[in-house]
Amino acid sequence: xxxxxRLGQSAISPAGLxxxxxxxxxxxxxxxxxxxxxxAVLMRDGKARRIDEALLLAAAELQRLQHTVExxxxxxxxxxxxxxxxxxxxxxxGLPPTLPPALSTREALA
Numbered sequence: 001x002x003x004x005x006r007l008g009q010s011a012i013s014p015a016g017l018x019x020x021x022x023x024x025x026x027x028x029x030x031x032x033x034x035x036x037x038x039x040a041v042l043m044r045d046g047k048a049r050r051i052d053e054a055l056l057l058a059a060a061e062l063q064r065l066q067h068t069v070e071x072x073x074x075x076x077x078x079x080x081x082x083x084x085x086x087x088x089x090x091x092x093x094g095l096p097p098t099l100p101p102a103l104s105t106r107e108a109l110a
Contacts, residue, residue: 022065035062 025034038061039054048054067074090096 019065019068022061023069026062026065031062035059 022034022038025037029037035055035058039048039051039058042048042054042057043051048057
């Protein structure tokens with residue numbers, strides 16, 4: 001996954017809007033109907049190759065939306081954990097760099 005150096009509104013607004021549509025659909029149609037339709041969209045759009053994969057992704061998305069309702073923020077907490085630790089550059093671990101060389105991991109995620 002390529003993360004833009006500055007996320008801003010271009011990434012945050014669509015993520016919030018997508019969560020809104022998921023929560024509204026669940027409120028109107030129920031979890032099972034929404035998960036089924038979500039899995040069908042993933043298959044239609046080529047984001048899942050098999051129905052079991054699509055259903056697994058749909059179930060994970062239902063759980064993520066439930067976490068949103070509960071105001072559980074694991075991404076935020078994971079970022080806070082990582083911000084407290086100095087990470088070695090990916091190249092020192094034998095991994096290819098995933099960010100442009102001019103950006104450090106901290107700068108890209110800031």
